[in-house]
Amino acid sequence: xxxxxxxxxxxxxxxxxxxxxxxxxxxxxxxxxxxxxxxxxxxxxxxxxxxxxxxxxxxxxxxxxxxxxxxxxxxxxxxxxxxxxxxxxxxxxxxxxxxxxxxxxxxxxxxxxxxxxxxxxxxxxxxxxxxxxxxxxxxxxxxxxxxxxxxxxxxxxxxxxxxxxxxxxxxxxxxxxxxxxxxxxxxxxxxxxxxxxxxxxxxxxxxxxxxxxxxxxxxxxxxxxxxxxxxxxxxxxxxxxxxxxxxxxxxxxxxxxxxxxxxxxxxxxxxxxxxxxxxxxxxxxxxxxxxxxxxxxxxxxxxxxxxxxxxxxxxxxxxxxxxxxxxxxxxxxxxxxxxxxxxxxxxxxxxxxxxxxxxxxxxxxxxxxxxxxxxxxxxxxxxx
Amino acid sequence: xxxxxxxxxxxxxxxxxxxxxxxxxxxxxxxxxxxxxxxxxxxxxxxxxxxxxxxxxxxxxxxxxxxxxxxxxxxxxxxxxxxxxxxxxxxxxxxxxxxxxxxxxxxxxxxxxxxxxxxxxxxxxxxxxxxxxxxxxxxxxxxxxxxxxxxxxxxxxxxxxxxxxxxxxxxxxxxxxxxxxxxxxxxxxxxxxxxxxxxxxxxxxxxxxxxxxxxxxxxxxxxxxxxxxxxxxxxxxxxxxxxxxxxxxxxxxxxxxxxxxxxxxxxxxxxxxxxxxxxxxxxxxxxxxxxxxxxxxxxxxxxxxxxxxxxxxxxxxxxxxxxxxxxxxxxxxxxxxxxxxxxxxxxxxxxxxxxxxxxxxxxxxxxxxxxxxxxxxxxxxxxxxxxxxxxxxxxxx
Numbered sequence: 096x097x098x099x100x101x102x103x104x105x106x107x108x109x110x111x112x113x114x115x116x117x118x119x120x121x122x123x124x125x126x127x128x129x130x131x132x133x134x135x136x137x138x139x140x141x142x143x144x145x146x147x148x149x150x151x152x153x154x155x156x157x158x159x160x161x162x163x164x165x166x167x168x169x170x171x172x173x174x175x176x177x178x179x180x181x182x183x184x185x186x187x188x189x190x191x192x193x194x195x196x197x198x199x200x201x202x203x204x205x206x207x208x209x210x211x212x213x214x215x216x217x218x219x220x221x222x223x224x225x226x227x228x229x230x231x232x233x234x235x236x237x238x239x240x241x242x243x244x245x246x247x248x249x250x251x252x253x254x255x256x257x258x259x260x261x262x263x264x265x266x267x268x269x270x271x272x273x274x275x276x277x278x279x280x281x282x283x284x285x286x287x288x289x290x291x292x293x294x295x296x297x298x299x300x301x302x303x304x305x306x307x308x309x310x311x312x313x314x315x316x317x318x319x320x321x322x323x324x325x326x327x328x329x330x331x332x333x334x335x336x337x338x339x340x341x342x343x344x345x346x347x348x349x350x351x352x353x354x355x356x357x358x359x360x361x362x363x364x365x366x367x368x369x370x371x372x373x374x375x376x377x378x379x380x381x382x383x384x385x386x387x388x389x390x391x392x393x394x395x396x397x398x399x400x401x402x403x404x405x406x407x408x409x410x411x412x413x414x415x416x417x418x419x420x421x422x423x424x425x426x427x428x429x430x431x432x433x434x435x436x437x438x439x440x441x442x443x444x445x446x447x448x449x450x451x452x453x454x455x456x457x458x459x460x461x462x463x464x465x466x467x468x469x470x471x472x473x474x475x476x477x478x479x
Numbered sequence: 480x481x482x483x484x485x486x487x488x489x490x491x492x493x494x495x496x497x498x499x500x501x502x503x504x505x506x507x508x509x510x511x512x513x514x515x516x517x518x519x520x521x522x523x524x525x526x527x528x529x530x531x532x533x534x535x536x537x538x539x540x541x542x543x544x545x546x547x548x549x550x551x552x553x554x555x556x557x558x559x560x561x562x563x564x565x566x567x568x569x570x571x572x573x574x575x576x577x578x579x580x581x582x583x584x585x586x587x588x589x590x591x592x593x594x595x596x597x598x599x600x601x602x603x604x605x606x607x608x609x610x611x612x613x614x615x616x617x618x619x620x621x622x623x624x625x626x627x628x629x630x631x632x633x634x635x636x637x638x639x640x641x642x643x644x645x646x647x648x649x650x651x652x653x654x655x656x657x658x659x660x661x662x663x664x665x666x667x668x669x670x671x672x673x674x675x676x677x678x679x680x681x682x683x684x685x686x687x688x689x690x691x692x693x694x695x696x697x698x699x700x701x702x703x704x705x706x707x708x709x710x711x712x713x714x715x716x717x718x719x720x721x722x723x724x725x726x727x728x729x730x731x732x733x734x735x736x737x738x739x740x741x742x743x744x745x746x747x748x749x750x751x752x753x754x755x756x757x758x759x760x761x762x763x764x765x766x767x768x769x770x771x772x773x774x775x776x777x778x779x780x781x782x783x784x785x786x787x788x789x790x791x792x793x794x795x796x797x798x799x800x801x802x803x804x805x806x807x808x809x810x811x812x813x814x815x816x817x818x819x820x821x822x823x824x825x826x827x828x829x830x831x832x833x834x835x836x837x838x839x840x841x842x843x844x845x846x847x848x849x850x851x852x853x854x855x856x857x858x859x860x861x862x863x864x865x866x867x868x869x870x871x872x873x874x875x876x
Contacts, residue, residue: 400700403702403828404699404700406702407698407699407700407701407702407703408699408700410699410702411698411699477700477833477834
């Protein structure tokens with residue numbers, strides 16, 4: 096039986112159409128896009144086509160798309176770059192970051208604290224959603240940057256970024272609004288104007304492109320101090336010879352994600368519903384919901400032993416899931432959203448994450464749920 | 480003109496010079512071990528010269544010297560320059576070496592210094608003492624910069640005059656001592672993902688013992704990442720023994736059998752008795768003469784004298800416990816030094832956490848262990864575990 100991959104928030108498989116798009120660039124089309132002969136010019140043109148595709152998928156202008164080596168780099172460039180570009184413009188400059196940001200945003204913000212910025216984290220409410228009133232209190236004239244993710248990687252929480260942007264414009268007119276949309280692209284409509292963001296960060300491998308490519312998208316001209324210096328590629332915002340094959344793949348993947356958006360959403364809605372229904376009869380299992388959410392991620396509190404034990408038993412039967420965010424599983428930390436929901440460390444360890452893509456079928460999750468049911472007697476015994 | 484890079488590494492060994500009859504064997508093994516660790520860095524010639532080894536690498540001589548200075552059995556290693564055996568050439572090179580060393584010292588500081596000559600080649604016309612004075616007089620820049628101090632100087636310029644060649648060197652990299660791995664037989668080390676067992680392995684290797692590793696894996700209660708962690712530890716230890724086998728024993732069936740048949744408080748002790756049985760049988764099959772564990776008296780509940788006795792009684796081979804008298808801090812200090820600490824600290828459950836008893840027995844009794852085991856098919860469990868072993872051939876760093 097073929098494996099069932101339900102860990103799409105960690106990474107996704109490369110689709111045949113994406114592989115076909117990038118293949119020539121690992122082969123005969125190896126030119127450096129800065130070279131002036133046809134081989135190089137063709138590479139430059141391929142990058143521009145990708146730029147247009149990513150622009151279209153995010154409602155931006157092609158000239159405002161800067162390719163990066165991934166989501167972490169795009170987020171770091173925006174957080175560090177926007178804050179540093181505003182250094183000295185206001186007294187006691189403040190940086191606000193969202194309550195459940197990815198470590199690349201959170202740790203970049205914490206690095207700014209060491210540079211003298213006043214760095215604060217926005218709170219969650221008791222339902223695990225963003226506490227907008229609490230955020231509003233943090234915003235004032237001194238604020239130079241607000242970083243709030245669009246979709247959370249652990250629970251699929253969908254944050255009210257549009258409201259965050261509006262509130263920021265009103266209360267903190269000097270602030271740059273950055274949105275980590277790594278888990279958003281392909282799952283919700285990402286339009287930079289409607290989100291009211293100054294910058295968006297994307298990652299290729301979350302939507303069926305390879306690892307090692309992403310993008311930072313801006314709304315018009317924004318002040319960003321480069322984090323990487325070099326030969327001035329990507330308008331000097333991100334120097335370094337372009338990852339042509341990765342960029343071409345990302346363009347194809349972003350375009351496909353945008354084309355399939357509505358179909359993906361309705362399909363995944365059914366997939367999630369099927370999983371929740373199948374697990375309804377598993378005693379002690381309950382979905383964990385942290386505020387308004389997308390259907391692409393479904394966190395479930397499981398009975399019996401820690402979710403990691405379930406995870407290995409599932410993987411032994413060809414079902415791949417995740418325990419917490421794969422990025423943080425090394426530290427054993429309890430996530431902020433779970434703490435807000437009142438989970439202690441023991442209960443936090445019971446939480447398993449299922450995450451879907453537009454290729455996940457109802458049959459996949461039904462088989463996964465069946466496997467959980469089959470394992471239940473043995474694993475309940477494990478805790479005696 | 481700047482100083483040419485050193486062309487060879489002088490390797491001194493301590494203890495083995497004392498071991499009369501075995502000395503030749505030890506020297507050969509040390510030379511083999513050195514060749515083995517140096518091979519991935521640069522093609523090199525390793526020569527034995529009365530009571531020392533000379534390594535002549537084709538490139539990257541400094542990296543070779545650092546690497547050689549970690550090999551068990553090495554007392555110290557020096558980067559050295561070979562020179563023609565005449566006083567003029569020796570003086571000339573000595574001056575260049577001293578000036579080069581002084582260029583790293585702030586102008587305002589005075590450095591203490593001496594020249595030490597060893598003249599093994601008595602055909603060389605000048606006596607050691609005379610040559611020391613002659614060279615020092617010729618190269619010293621002036622008392623405000625360098626003063627002579629015969630005992631514990633900051634800089635010591637060594638000149639070795641031998642029939643095989645004349646070498647000049649400045650610094651000594653301290654080696655770890657011990658005996659060359661492979662001179663003291665073979666043992667099988669029970670390796671967990673913890674802090675202790677890798678240190679126990681390292682200490683045993685330092686006494687010249689060649690190790691294999693055995694680890695117990697309770698998949699799917701424990702994930703692949705735990706197995707990788709143990710393999711990473713063994714690979715790190717490969718810095719002192721380049722090649723080793725890691726035997727990964729499937730342990731789930733045994734843990735389930737113990738959970739179902741034995742009193743809960745005895746689970747941990749019984750797991751460990753089964754590990755000793757399996758390791759003993761595996762050791763006999765694979766030609767290991769002893770077991771090595773990271774046990775330390777009184778460190779955790781399973782390591783009281785009573786429990787160590789219960790556990791050890793299940794082994795058919797001598798059990799070496801090099802950490803027995805260590806405080807935890809001693810062990811951690813070594814783990815940090817050898818680079819296993821940070822790997823051990825990656826949080827990954829090991830098999831002992833599976834069905835962990837809430838109140839483990841502190842003073843286990845052998846008769847109780849045996850009573851519980853009488854209810855299980857111990858022979859069958861051991862056999863099936865051994866049949867299911869996955870052997871990983873490790874190549875160290």
